[in-house]
Amino acid sequence: MASTVMWFRRDLRLADNPALRRAVDEARAQAADDGVVPLYVIDPALWGPAGANRRAYLAASLTDLGERIGGWQLRRGDPVEEVVSVARAAKASTVHIAADYGPYGRRRDQAVEHALAAHDIALVRTSSPYAVAPGRVTKGDGSPYAVYTPFSRAWADHGWREPVGAPRGVDWVRPLTSADLPRADVADETTLPPAGEDAARQRWRTFLDGVIDDYGFSRDRPDLDRTSRMSVHLKWGEIHPRTMLADLSGLGAPSQSVRAYRLELAWREFYADVLWQRPDSARDYLHRQLASMRYDRPGTQLQAWQEGRTGFPIVDAGMRQLRREGWMHNRVRMIVASFLVKDLHIEWQHGARHFLAWLVDGDLASNNHGWQWVAGSGTDAAPYFRVFNPVTQGKKFDPDGAYVRRHVPELADVEGAAVHEPWTLDGGPPNGYPEPMVDHKAERVDALQRYQEVRPT
Numbered sequence: 001m002a003s004t005v006m007w008f009r010r011d012l013r014l015a016d017n018p019a020l021r022r023a024v025d026e027a028r029a030q031a032a033d034d035g036v037v038p039l040y041v042i043d044p045a046l047w048g049p050a051g052a053n054r055r056a057y058l059a060a061s062l063t064d065l066g067e068r069i070g071g072w073q074l075r076r077g078d079p080v081e082e083v084v085s086v087a088r089a090a091k092a093s094t095v096h097i098a099a100d101y102g103p104y105g106r107r108r109d110q111a112v113e114h115a116l117a118a119h120d121i122a123l124v125r126t127s128s129p130y131a132v133a134p135g136r137v138t139k140g141d142g143s144p145y146a147v148y149t150p151f152s153r154a155w156a157d158h159g160w161r162e163p164v165g166a167p168r169g170v171d172w173v174r175p176l177t178s179a180d181l182p183r184a185d186v187a188d189e190t191t192l193p194p195a196g197e198d199a200a201r202q203r204w205r206t207f208l209d210g211v212i213d214d215y216g217f218s219r220d221r222p223d224l225d226r227t228s229r230m231s232v233h234l235k236w237g238e239i240h241p242r243t244m245l246a247d248l249s250g251l252g253a254p255s256q257s258v259r260a261y262r263l264e265l266a267w268r269e270f271y272a273d274v275l276w277q278r279p280d281s282a283r284d285y286l287h288r289q290l291a292s293m294r295y296d297r298p299g300t301q302l303q304a305w306q307e308g309r310t311g312f313p314i315v316d317a318g319m320r321q322l323r324r325e326g327w328m329h330n331r332v333r334m335i336v337a338s339f340l341v342k343d344l345h346i347e348w349q350h351g352a353r354h355f356l357a358w359l360v361d362g363d364l365a366s367n368n369h370g371w372q373w374v375a376g377s378g379t380d381a382a383p384y385f386r387v388f389n390p391v392t393q394g395k396k397f398d399p400d401g402a403y404v405r406r407h408v409p410e411l412a413d414v415e416g417a418a419v420h421e422p423w424t425l426d427g428g429p430p431n432g433y434p435e436p437m438v439d440h441k442a443e444r445v446d447a448l449q450r451y452q453e454v455r456p457t
Contacts (some may be wrong), residue, residue, distance in 0.1 A: 003035050003091065003097075005023070007039045009098065009105075011067050013240070016165075017098070023094075023124075025286065027171075035170065037073050040073070041077070045104065053326030053358055057195055057236070059183075067078055071172075074143075078113055097123065097126075099127070099128045101133065126137065129234075135276055136158060151266070152263060152270065156266070160245060173363060189437075193229065198265040200239040216257035216259070216260040222317075222329035222397060222403040232361040234315055235362070271366045275364065285377040290375065294345070301344045305346075310434070315392050317398075318407075324407070335369055335393050339388070344437075352367055387447055391420050411431075
């Protein structure tokens with residue numbers, strides 16, 4: 001009697017899960033009466049650095065899927081030890097996974113594969129969290145793309161497989177005692193999105209049933225609910241991008257909004273490909289000449305930014321939304337990142353770490369390369385000249401100030417666009433809201449001067 005092991009990681013779903021289908025098919029082919037082991041390992045290397053929001057969301061997603069399969073084979077500890085222990089207890093000849101292309105995931109899987117091989121157990125990789133696995137889309141000479149637009153065209157030309165259905169009638173087994181799911185408490189005022197595969201499909205269906213119609217025109221408006229908010233579901237694999245792409249194709253001739261959304265999925269896959277090609281860029285500069293730029297030492301200014309007390313309402317609204325919801329509108333992510341790097345002159349890694357600690361959708365590739373794009377060291381050719389003015393950005397993308405008033409209660413009674421410049425009100429900012437901590441015009445000049453000092457001649 002022997003079981004197969006399905007080691008879940010960033011694929012917390014049953015539908016369109018090729019690794020799971022392969023594990024189930026193998027078990028049935030060899031008449032494995034002991035079925036399939038639904039393994040999840042709480043890895044201290046990943047659980048430890050995660051903030052409360054991400055821990056709580058993961059716990060909720062694990063709880064949801066665990067209830068659907070009758071419980072997890074949950075283990076806590078080093079995956080090298082725990083995966084081998086479970087596989088041996090199950091008398092398994094194979095452990096099935098979706099391939100991980102991140103720097104840590106690749107190292108971890110190689111170590112697990114080596115440890116399993118010592119016991120004649122194979123680690124079988126099937127599919128990945130992406131429609132097209134990193135490394136598959138290359139130029140004609142086989143070299144990787146370093147610029148998004150040509151990558152996105154080649155990515156679309158490459159195409160992807162059709163989704164696969166969820167396996168039915170799976171006999172789930174657990175050969176060892178399961179650990180308890182760690183507690184993950186969040187602040188009382190925090191409201192995280194619903195977790196799980198059903199929640200992902202419901203959110204996606206709601207988006208397709210009408211919201212997507214004007215996505216191409218209103219997706220930059222944080223005051224409007226015009227984004228899909230699917231990033232968290234993609235992060236944890238509660239839905240696969242291949243499923244989403246198939247649904248988009250099913251809408252008929254692509255509209256501007258459908259094309260715009262498909263390109264956003266391509267951005268996610270582009271950044272994953274860049275990180276796979278350059279794993280050092282997770283923490284270091286993609287373009288290393290900017291590593292020598294003068295930055296200020298983080299201190300009270302970094303703390304004020306983290307807490308949403310900069311005196312610039314659109315920045316503070318975004319940082320407070322991050323704490324309350326574990327999420328932030330993408331346009332606002334760019335605004336607050338630009339403010340940290342180019343107004344406060346604090347190195348991008350400090351902001352990237354803060355985001356990863358608080359975001360429920362904190363994805364290493366998308367997050368850190370998004371920060372590098374803002375800092376000017378990423379895949380864009382010359383983005384350092386792009387310095388967002390937080391006042392004009394607020395007025396343009398939150399024209400009536402609804403987004404700011406929603407997240408900055410001190411300014412709830414300030415009407416219209418005046419909310420973006422509360423220091424101009426009679427008596428100054430109300431209710432103890434701070435004055436602007438810097439002069440944006442002066443800091444913009446300083447930022448560009450610092451760039452000139454390191455810019456290649």
